[in-house]
Amino acid sequence: MSVILNINGEDKKVDVPEDTPLLWVIRDELNLTGTKFGCGVAACGACTVHINGKPVRSCQTNIQDVEQSKITTIEGLSGEVSKAVQDAWRDLNVVQCGYCQSGQIMSAVGLLSENTKPTDQDIDTAMQGNACRCATYQRIRAAIHLAASNLEA
Amino acid sequence: MTIQTSRRNLLKGIAATGTALFIGYNTNGILSHTIANAAEKSDLTPLNPFVKIAIDGTVTIILKHFEMGQGTTTGLTTLVAEELDADWDKIAIEFAPADHEKYKNLAFGAQGTGGSTAIANSYIQYRTAGAAVRALLVQAAAAKWGLKPKDISVEKGMVRAGDKSAHFGELIADAAKLPLPEKPTLKTADQFNLIGKTELFRKDNIDKTDGTALFAMDVKLPNMVYAVILRSPRFGGTLLSFETEKAIKISGFLNAKAMPTKDGIAVYATSTWAAISARKAIEAKWDNSKAENRSTKEIGKTHLETLKKAPKLQARKDNDFEKTNAAIASASKKVEAEFLLPYLAHAPMEPLNCVIEPHDNGKVTVHDGCQFPGLVHPTVAKILGLKPDQVEIKTYYAGGSFGRRATAKSDYATEAALAFKLQGGKKAVKLVWTREDDLAGGYFRPMAAHSVKIGLSDKGEISGWNHHVVSQSIVKGTPFEKALVKDGVDHTSVEGLADAEYEIPALSVGLTDWVSPVPVLWWRSVGHSHTAYVKEVSMDLAAKAAEKDPVQFRLNYLKSGNKDQKRLAGVIKLAAEKAEWSKPLPKGWARGIAAHKSFGSYVAQVIEISSNDGDIKIERVVCTVDCGVAVNPDVIKAQMEGGIGYGLGAVMRNQITLNDGLVEQENFPDYEPLRINDIGKIEVHITPSVEAPTGVGEPGVPPAGPALANAIMALTGKPLLKLPLNENGVDFA
Ligand code: FES
Numbered sequence A: 001m002s003v004i005l006n007i008n009g010e011d012k013k014v015d016v017p018e019d020t021p022l023l024w025v026i027r028d029e030l031n032l033t034g035t036k037f038g039c040g041v042a043a044c045g046a047c048t049v050h051i052n053g054k055p056v057r058s059c060q061t062n063i064q065d066v067e068q069s070k071i072t073t074i075e076g077l078s079g080e081v082s083k084a085v086q087d088a089w090r091d092l093n094v095v096q097c098g099y100c101q102s103g104q105i106m107s108a109v110g111l112l113s114e115n116t117k118p119t120d121q122d123i124d125t126a127m128q129g130n131a132c133r134c135a136t137y138q139r140i141r142a143a144i145h146l147a148a149s150n151l152e153a
Numbered sequence B: 001m002t003i004q005t006s007r008r009n010l011l012k013g014i015a016a017t018g019t020a021l022f023i024g025y026n027t028n029g030i031l032s033h034t035i036a037n038a039a040e041k042s043d044l045t046p047l048n049p050f051v052k053i054a055i056d057g058t059v060t061i062i063l064k065h066f067e068m069g070q071g072t073t074t075g076l077t078t079l080v081a082e083e084l085d086a087d088w089d090k091i092a093i094e095f096a097p098a099d100h101e102k103y104k105n106l107a108f109g110a111q112g113t114g115g116s117t118a119i120a121n122s123y124i125q126y127r128t129a130g131a132a133v134r135a136l137l138v139q140a141a142a143a144k145w146g147l148k149p150k151d152i153s154v155e156k157g158m159v160r161a162g163d164k165s166a167h168f169g170e171l172i173a174d175a176a177k178l179p180l181p182e183k184p185t186l187k188t189a190d191q192f193n194l195i196g197k198t199e200l201f202r203k204d205n206i207d208k209t210d211g212t213a214l215f216a217m218d219v220k221l222p223n224m225v226y227a228v229i230l231r232s233p234r235f236g237g238t239l240l241s242f243e244t245e246k247a248i249k250i251s252g253f254l255n256a257k258a259m260p261t262k263d264g265i266a267v268y269a270t271s272t273w274a275a276i277s278a279r280k281a282i283e284a285k286w287d288n289s290k291a292e293n294r295s296t297k298e299i300g301k302t303h304l305e306t307l308k309k310a311p312k313l314q315a316r317k318d319n320d321f322e323k324t325n326a327a328i329a330s331a332s333k334k335v336e337a338e339f340l341l342p343y344l345a346h347a348p349m350e351p352l353n354c355v356i357e358p359h360d361n362g363k364v365t366v367h368d369g370c371q372f373p374g375l376v377h378p379t380v381a382k383i384l385g386l387k388p389d390q391v392e393i394k395t396y397y398a399g400g401s402f403g404r405r406a407t408a409k410s411d412y413a414t415e416a417a418l419a420f421k422l423q424g425g426k427k428a429v430k431l432v433w434t435r436e437d438d439l440a441g442g443y444f445r446p447m448a449a450h451s452v453k454i455g456l457s458d459k460g461e462i463s464g465w466n467h468h469v470v471s472q473s474i475v476k477g478t479p480f481e482k483a484l485v486k487d488g489v490d491h492t493s494v495e496g497l498a499d500a501e502y503e504i505p506a507l508s509v510g511l512t513d514w515v516s517p518v519p520v521l522w523w524r525s526v527g528h529s530h531t532a533y534v535k536e537v538s539m540d541l542a543a544k545a546a547e548k549d550p551v552q553f554r555l556n557y558l559k560s561g562n563k564d565q566k567r568l569a570g571v572i573k574l575a576a577e578k579a580e581w582s583k584p585l586p587k588g589w590a591r592g593i594a595a596h597k598s599f600g601s602y603v604a605q606v607i608e609i610s611s612n613d614g615d616i617k618i619e620r621v622v623c624t625v626d627c628g629v630a631v632n633p634d635v636i637k638a639q640m641e642g643g644i645g646y647g648l649g650a651v652m653r654n655q656i657t658l659n660d661g662l663v664e665q666e667n668f669p670d671y672e673p674l675r676i677n678d679i680g681k682i683e684v685h686i687t688p689s690v691e692a693p694t695g696v697g698e699p700g701v702p703p704a705g706p707a708l709a710n711a712i713m714a715l716t717g718k719p720l721l722k723l724p725l726n727e728n729g730v731d732f733a
């Protein structure tokens, strides 16, 4: 089927079988490969994108459901919250293999957009769906706090 | 790959910047250099370099080790930049092509990464390359300006003397005409500006935070066909027949073909999703007569039964079971335990994948997060009937490995090559594994059973230790056998135990190999992943029986004064100090310690837990590490943090189980990775050292599990002999 998706501010027409999850449209059709495939069952968060600003697992998102939505991938991040998060990630050398990190950053930006001063508890709750096999968790926590304090300053 | 091809690759790489100076080791291992320009290829001296300096001054470091998160892009770059006095922010990096001679890992003589050797084997080699270039540039500047080399200084990519200055690129033409110093002087530790400094940013920091970092999973080529493989659901099963009637209805499905290896069906489609969907619709029949049809319950039981028999192999030269048993028999106290540790999957975050791309001239490119070009390259060439120089490997960032990407058979590259060939060899084929494939696909950390019998004197001192390991050999029957099996003993089955640092009287360690069609593999820290658990939990059981403090008890066996023992004792003492070992904890809290040497590095960890209605929470981990010179302290800390997390997640709740030969875990929900809320603060303390650098990628893993188990045992008093811990009735908050 043919759908028009608004991704990173642009309307894109794609022609795919109707059961194709948003993840594979983004990766295979639109070549936006920053969004990753880790599990396909909404259990790892590697595929996290924003739908109308909220973090969502694209591997379990039907394309028909997001036809009218604004979809943002890691490539389309902009604004001060995103910049603060990416800068904090770099300042604290968060990444290891990096494969989960697009998803981590999308979730972190989602969190800080709603909660400007998250506690450790808030961070754990918001981030527990994002697995990192390299276990970069404590730096993720620290980077979110750093981004929050930089945004406040 | 021949020199011809590599040269052409080089030229492609520098085309944008024109002329560049190449410095590397020639086939005799001697440093050499050449200046080259895309327009003058005929004059090139064949060279796959370590360092390139472009005419605009850009320094490019060629990395012979791949990056799976362990930080080699930062580490190898530091080594060159340190000696070259280059500008950190202006250094570019590139992964090396396949060249088994020039880019071999000096630790094992083949091109590949593993065993936590990347920095250790490159430490002198990469620094020497950097130092030679620096000396050359200094000489060139001296000649140009009519000065002596000693009058010239180099800092952050600039060469200066008085009011004269030049960037590196301005000197390469002159430098190329001068001889390269054969044995350049390396800096002494007090001259280091980059080595040992915490403030360096990782080289892969930017592209891994903006979505531009490329993994092999991200490769898309014109007309590329996507493939997944429907593998035998049982290890060792062979294909009888299959039916694609339903798959044909899936839009995007192209075709399906039996793999020549008879262990799977390659399913081709026009997209990843179509391939995955089509595979679900294919029905296959398998011959399981030679397959592993048992359940892990039964396999575990027979492991434990085998423990009771005399070991088949002697894992220590001075084994004397008679003496050991006599010492234990006459001891005043005894500790006896049988441990059973499960199969584990590596589950790197990026599911395995590999792309084979054909070229018009008959050559192919393998796109891979390639851990072991030394194996992948000849394997793919052989399958495709090509000469080695017709196969090029393009290495990408790897989304984790933990050992999984380095198999003796180059398993997934083999599958990709076969799938490419089956499809006609005209179109690029991208083989993708799903997470389900990953967990069911084998190459597990082997199951391991250990029996331990310890005798204690009336003073609470160990008088004898009888140890029997039953586990499947990882390296027997592979090209690694020659190096790692001695007198029938696969060293990786008993490492860290048969050669433990503790001075244990009357220690005998036996080994019996388990045999099964289940493919097993090194899993981050290899044998240490089970030996450290058993050794360190046993030390706590013995300390408890002896009514001694676990820290003091360990230190009592590290007193001989040899360097090994001193360094292990050093990290234990530091961990106890930093964790305030003797300070009382609130009610419901406890601590545990474990220490282990692996890959040349000494690590101790103290884990602090709390219990809320019996639910255990990991509150704090204190880790100390002595890994020789700390090249990149922040990368070392990150590797300890990651290793601890990797070890803890597995020990808490991970296991691969078989039911009638079928893997029961399907995806992350049944093989739940460690999550952010599982773990509190980790503090890492690095012991200052002038010793040569040793491993950091793996040594953080082994002590984590036993330190946690020892903390829980301190709280509940119940021995934890079976993993994962949640199988012992331990609940985590
Ligand atoms: S790929 Fe979507 S959550 Fe794992």
Ligand code: FES
Pocket (backbone or CB within 6 Å): A095, A096, A097, A098, A099, A100, A101, A131, A132, A133, A134, A135, A136, B069, B349, B399, B400
């Ligand atoms: S950085 Fe490797 S999985 Fe998170």
